[in-house]
Amino acid sequence: MNRKWHVVVALSAFLGFAASSSQGPEVNQVMREKLNHAQKILEAVVTSDWVSLETHSRELEQLTNDPRWMVLKYPEYARHSSAFVRAVQDLHRAAAQRDLEKTPQAYIAVTLRCVDCHRYLARLRIAK
Ligand code: HEC
Numbered sequence: 001m002n003r004k005w006h007v008v009v010a011l012s013a014f015l016g017f018a019a020s021s022s023q024g025p026e027v028n029q030v031m032r033e034k035l036n037h038a039q040k041i042l043e044a045v046v047t048s049d050w051v052s053l054e055t056h057s058r059e060l061e062q063l064t065n066d067p068r069w070m071v072l073k074y075p076e077y078a079r080h081s082s083a084f085v086r087a088v089q090d091l092h093r094a095a096a097q098r099d100l101e102k103t104p105q106a107y108i109a110v111t112l113r114c115v116d117c118h119r120y121l122a123r124l125r126i127a128k
Pocket residue numbers: 015016019020021022023024027028029031032034035036038071077080081084110111113114115117118121
């Protein structure tokens with residue numbers, strides 16, 4: 001359990017770092033909200049605060065329907081986006097079932113999706 005959380009904390013730090021570039025103020029704002037929910041979720045996961053977990057994973061999922069979120073029209077972006085939504089739905093489901101085993105794993109999977117999409121964006125930028 002402990003080791004797992006070190007990975008999560010390291011990943012979260014990495015995320016904040018890896019994402020500090022710009023695609024425009026609007027998407028950045030969505031991302032800030034997203035980061036906020038993701039941090040709240042981390043807090044909820046470690047304290048088994050199921051209510052907060054459900055609230056924030058639902059809000060995270062809803063954010064992906066925000067038109068500001070679909071800034072890039074590339075099919076690969078859409079793929080990353082739907083992989084992210086699926087991971088968030090898994091998290092939401094695990095939280096709804098109060099599953100102590102699956103919930104932290106689902107949280108890590110969501111975090112990895114954030115990193116995946118950001119890495120894709122970084123590659124895209126290098127290619128340009
Ligand atoms: C489907 C793609 C995608 C996913 C998944 C994704 N992001 Fe982003 N993220 C972006 C885009 C696009 C930007 C705009 C900046 C850029 O072009 O790098 C961004 C930027 C950010 C920023 C920087 C905002 C700023 O003010 O500079 C943060 C923070 C961020 N994302 C957090 C997250 C978190 C936390 C998650 C997961 C819970 C996440 N992102 C998942 C696409 C994604």
